[in-house]
Amino acid sequence: MHDPLEPADGSTFYAIAHPLRRAIIDRLRQGDSVVEEMAADLNRSPADIEPHLLLLLRAGLLRSHMDDGGPVWSLVPAGLGEVDRWITPYRPFKLVRMADLQHLVESELRNGR
Template structure:
């Protein structure tokens, strides 16, 4: 999990998938590296439970499954005590999310 989000390319993949479902090829098109390299990254993210694969014809469609990120959030939680100045910001963000 932590290893999965350690790589910048993989974080960029997650960012791309936020809100939209993309085909493997479309995903790869956003990066300067080869398609197989992206396929590997996708494999890592998939194994980490961060994205879902759906097959349509020859294409493979990937979408975000951010539930796994909750574990990062849980790990982070105790540390929030230590940058308390940001706590009110966080609370406000949460409330906005709930409304929106």
């Protein structure tokens, strides 16, 4: 049986829940990159970054293509569509702090939504 507090692999919300994965997304917003560049930019080792890249890939947030130096990673902005659709109804409330949004998400998870 699936634990409702443990989102399924491939979930966009699960993918963006980790701070390192959000940092990777922010980094790739600046442009395509290889693992070594991202690791250096984020002060992490390539081994720390790679599992997160694969999870973001499975969630549809990243894509990669092979180049002479190995895989080049790119952001897939459309992959954030699920997040955009979810947050759109809340935009009129003009959330002042992201902490408010975090509490809202945690409440939704507790209520099984």
